Amino acid sequence: MAKSALTLDQIPETPPAETAPASRGSTLARVGKYTLVRGITLFITVVIGVYLTVLIANMGGYVDNIRRGEIQESVSFQVMNDPALRTLTVEEKRALIAERIRLEEKRLGLDQPFLVRSFRFLRNALTLQLGRAQRMTSDSGSRQVRLIILERLPPTLLLFGTSNLLLFFLSLGIALGFARRYGSLMDRIFVALSPTSAAPGWFYGIFLILIFAGLLHWLPFGGMVAAPPPKSPIAYALSLARHMVLPIAALLLSSIFISVYSWRTFFLIYASEDYVEMARAKGLPDRLVERRYILRPTLPTIITSFALTLIGLWTGAPIFETVFNWPGLGRTLFQAVGLFDTAVIVGSTVIFAYLLAITVFLLDIIYALVDPRVRVGAGGGNGR
Amino acid sequence: MNMLLNNLRELRNYPSAMAGILVVLALVAFSIYTLVTIPYDEAVTLWRGGENIWYRLPRNAPPAWINVFRRQKLPESIILNSAQGEAEKSTEAMSQGQQMVNLTFTFDFQADAFPDALALYFQPTYREKSPFVSAIWTTPDGREIRIGDFAVSTGTVFRFEQDDRLRRRLSREVGDYPAHVALFMQPDVEPPTPLKGTYTLHLSAVTFEEGSDLEAEFIAYGKVYGIAGTDHLRRDLRIALMWGAPVALAFGLLAALGTTLTTMVIAAFGVWFGSWVDDLIQRVTEVNLMLPLLPILIMVGTFYSRSIWLLLGVTILLSIFGGGIKTYRAIFLQIRESPYIEAAQAYGAGDIRIVFHYLVPRIIPVLIPQLVTLIPSYVFLEASLAVLGLGDPLLPTWGKVIQDAQSNGALYKGLYYWVLEPAGLLMVTGLGFAMVGFALDRVFNPRLREL
Numbered sequence: 001m002a003k004s005a006l007t008l009d010q011i012p013e014t015p016p017a018e019t020a021p022a023s024r025g026s027t028l029a030r031v032g033k034y035t036l037v038r039g040i041t042l043f044i045t046v047v048i049g050v051y052l053t054v055l056i057a058n059m060g061g062y063v064d065n066i067r068r069g070e071i072q073e074s075v076s077f078q079v080m081n082d083p084a085l086r087t088l089t090v091e092e093k094r095a096l097i098a099e100r101i102r103l104e105e106k107r108l109g110l111d112q113p114f115l116v117r118s119f120r121f122l123r124n125a126l127t128l129q130l131g132r133a134q135r136m137t138s139d140s141g142s143r144q145v146r147l148i149i150l151e152r153l154p155p156t157l158l159l160f161g162t163s164n165l166l167l168f169f170l171s172l173g174i175a176l177g178f179a180r181r182y183g184s185l186m187d188r189i190f191v192a193l194s195p196t197s198a199a200p201g202w203f204y205g206i207f208l209i210l211i212f213a214g215l216l217h218w219l220p221f222g223g224m225v226a227a228p229p230p231k232s233p234i235a236y237a238l239s240l241a242r243h244m245v246l247p248i249a250a251l252l253l254s255s256i257f258i259s260v261y262s263w264r265t266f267f268l269i270y271a272s273e274d275y276v277e278m279a280r281a282k283g284l285p286d287r288l289v290e291r292r293y294i295l296r297p298t299l300p301t302i303i304t305s306f307a308l309t310l311i312g313l314w315t316g317a318p319i320f321e322t323v324f325n326w327p328g329l330g331r332t333l334f335q336a337v338g339l340f341d342t343a344v345i346v347g348s349t350v351i352f353a354y355l356l357a358i359t360v361f362l363l364d365i366i367y368a369l370v371d372p373r374v375r376v377g378a379g380g381g382n383g384r
Numbered sequence: 385m386n387m388l389l390n391n392l393r394e395l396r397n398y399p400s401a402m403a404g405i406l407v408v409l410a411l412v413a414f415s416i417y418t419l420v421t422i423p424y425d426e427a428v429t430l431w432r433g434g435e436n437i438w439y440r441l442p443r444n445a446p447p448a449w450i451n452v453f454r455r456q457k458l459p460e461s462i463i464l465n466s467a468q469g470e471a472e473k474s475t476e477a478m479s480q481g482q483q484m485v486n487l488t489f490t491f492d493f494q495a496d497a498f499p500d501a502l503a504l505y506f507q508p509t510y511r512e513k514s515p516f517v518s519a520i521w522t523t524p525d526g527r528e529i530r531i532g533d534f535a536v537s538t539g540t541v542f543r544f545e546q547d548d549r550l551r552r553r554l555s556r557e558v559g560d561y562p563a564h565v566a567l568f569m570q571p572d573v574e575p576p577t578p579l580k581g582t583y584t585l586h587l588s589a590v591t592f593e594e595g596s597d598l599e600a601e602f603i604a605y606g607k608v609y610g611i612a613g614t615d616h617l618r619r620d621l622r623i624a625l626m627w628g629a630p631v632a633l634a635f636g637l638l639a640a641l642g643t644t645l646t647t648m649v650i651a652a653f654g655v656w657f658g659s660w661v662d663d664l665i666q667r668v669t670e671v672n673l674m675l676p677l678l679p680i681l682i683m684v685g686t687f688y689s690r691s692i693w694l695l696l697g698v699t700i701l702l703s704i705f706g707g708g709i710k711t712y713r714a715i716f717l718q719i720r721e722s723p724y725i726e727a728a729q730a731y732g733a734g735d736i737r738i739v740f741h742y743l744v745p746r747i748i749p750v751l752i753p754q755l756v757t758l759i760p761s762y763v764f765l766e767a768s769l770a771v772l773g774l775g776d777p778l779l780p781t782w783g784k785v786i787q788d789a790q791s792n793g794a795l796y797k798g799l800y801y802w803v804l805e806p807a808g809l810l811m812v813t814g815l816g817f818a819m820v821g822f823a824l825d826r827v828f829n830p831r832l833r834e835l
Binding site for chain 1: 400404670671674675676678679680682683684685686687757760761764767768771772773774786790795796798800803804807810811814815817818819821822
């Protein structure tokens with residue numbers, strides 16, 4: 001699903017090219033101003049998004065119930081184990097517990113109306129005070145949701161970073177080749193196979209696991225490194241690489257055909273422009289035509305697509321990582337669902353939203369630097 | 385409209401499109417067949433039913449047709465119920481109201497592998513004193529093995545493998561094997577090989593009351609079952625595989641239709657009314673794009689309900705303000721400037737009329753291929769949610785079968801059929817729609833055609 005949700009339109013519109021002489025300034029200042037505005041709008045977007053998440057997670061009263069449960073547990077524990085209170089009767093103890101719970105709930109503001117509380121949740125979420133997990137712990141044994149998530153982030157980045165970058169450059173290269181001599185056998189095969197991309201990566205993952213782990217026993221069923229993890233760094237890296245082969249292959253298999261197909265179509269449309277024909281007629285070598293007349297005008301689109309590739313790093317991971325038993329953010333979310341660990345679920349969603357926003361933000365800066373329209377406005381009309 | 389039909393006629397030139405259409409039609413027919421033969425309620429009851437519905441079926445059995453591809457044939461289940469006349473029954477009266485009931489189960493065993501398990505389900509009728517049964521097993525080569533003697537009350541189940549006395553007796557006679565191996569093996573052959581031929585199981589029961597009777601059901605669980613096999617709960621996978629089709633089609637179609645149509649109308653309104661309407665739509669879209677769909681679906685599934693219809697609704701809601709809005713907006717912006725819109729305005733056409741009669745129809749060539757290509761992605765979304773354990777708790781779907789298989793380690797245990805059957809169906813469905821969608825895209829967007 002994540003795959004289909006990402007279309008070329010998802011990238012925020014490029015800033016309007018400003019040509020008014022009044023706004024003439026150094027590129028840096030302009031980019032800075034643009035960045036600031038973009039940053040603020042994105043932050044507002046994140047705030048709204050996270051607030052919606054908080055609303056969804058609170059609507060069923062789950063978060064409140066869990067906090068109440070926590071308070072009750074800790075207060076009961078304190079009273080029952082306080083040697084000074086041992087002389088009290090059961091009735092008196094119960095009354096004391098009720099009173100303390102009331103005070104504690106008041107202190108934490110649980111007696112306040114939901115609206116007030118929801119804004120406090122929002123503040124906590126935005127400042128990444130994600131609270132403590134109910135059942136999950138990080139590998140170091142901490143129950144801090146923030147630490148759990150930070151610990152799971154690198155494996156996700158490693159896996160999806162490697163595979164998405166590979167996918168991007170591979171499909172770009174192959175597509176260029178096909179655009180040069182379209183109609184060749186390989187070209188037709190790729191076009192014919194492009195509908196297979198309807199299936200997501202985890203789906204192909206299951207088949208790959210079946211063949212290469214189940215039947216042939218060449219590669220591991222899943223996980224990130226062998227257990228126990230190898231001691232020496234080289235052996236560790238090798239084991240990691242071995243475990244990454246199947247997930248990367250699955251991701252490539254599910255996306256490469258459609259990716260190559262759309263790139264090749266895109267290049268072909270550009271290659272049929274009049275000025276390309278003109279350049280060919282002039283007798284310029286193919287390579288040069290390709291670089292100067294096809295690749296250059298398509299650069300903004302290529303960058304956009306690269307940006308989408310980066311955004312794609314954060315989506316669709318839960319199932320993929322679950323199938324491959326990859327200890328990343330997505331699988332953590334899935335485990336949290338299984339354990340009804342609300343704090344971790346809300347925390348992961350907040351992190352997803354933040355990561356998306358940060359990616360979009362960084363891309364905006366890159367745009368501002370690369371997009372010719374922004375540069376023309378900034379540079380004071382040199383050239384065109 | 386005519387153009388539309390002409391375009392559709394052009395699809396005939398694309399073999400892949402024709403194949404896709406055939407697949408889709410077959411799926412529709414299959415779904416209708418499923419809905420007629422296994423009504424919703426029955427499917428839910430069957431799929432959620434426990435041991436009392438499925439006790440006759442073997443556990444984790446591959447489909448029976450795999451025997452076609454095997455040299456060593458695996459046994460199918462043998463089910464003999466005396467109440468249905470599948471056993472020889474005779475009754476002799478004895479003194480003091482006692483009777484002797486004899487039940488003889490006779491069956492032919494020709495498989496090259498041992499059965500999976502053996503069990504006797506007793507259905508005695510009595511008021512106070514339960515009948516007493518002794519059981520004798522006769523092999524094709526005439527050996528008689530005493531199985532045991534036991535009082536049988538209502539609901540007594542005798543599982544051959546779990547009886548300690550039987551195991552000790554068998555280990556003295558043929559060696560230390562589980563009962564379903566020991567009772568079927570050729571004596572003194574290593575490794576254990578099943579003995580083919582006619583077996584009998586003789587039950588002689590003494591009943592102690594007037595009118596007391598005994599019926600019994602003997603089951604030699606096979607290693608294969610039916611056309612789809614069974615899962616870890618002995619359930620027939622056929623039901624889930626059949627019901628997966630209408631569920632997948634309904635979910636995919638409704639989600640794709642719901643999202644594309646609403647998205648398109650909203651984009652049209654935004655473009656036509658412009659100013660703050662357009663702004664609002666654009667801002668909502670940006671916020672929505674920031675919300676990760678899958679985690680939110682996971683939260684909804686966890687906190688509220690896993691009903692497939694609720695998840696469908698949330699999916700549509702979250703996808704309405706998706707990337708599509710921006711695509712459609714760009715196209716509408718172009719259309720808005722066309723002279724014929726101006727003409728319509730001059731005629732005095734109202735806003736709503738312009739949106740629905742002049743703007744929206746123009747976008748159909750873009751819409752139809754998108755709609756069709758979206759269907760498989762929603763079909764797979766439903767499967768993905770099910771694989772995550774967020775499947776509908778009532779309905780059996782393909783994704784849920786994959787999830788059951790995954791969580792029970794089907795790939796590790798080599799139970800490939802369990803994963804391959806639903807995955808194959810998913811693949812066929814996804815490919816069918818995708819092939820039609822791709823061809824439609826080429827027909828409706830002629831610029832792609834010559835490429």
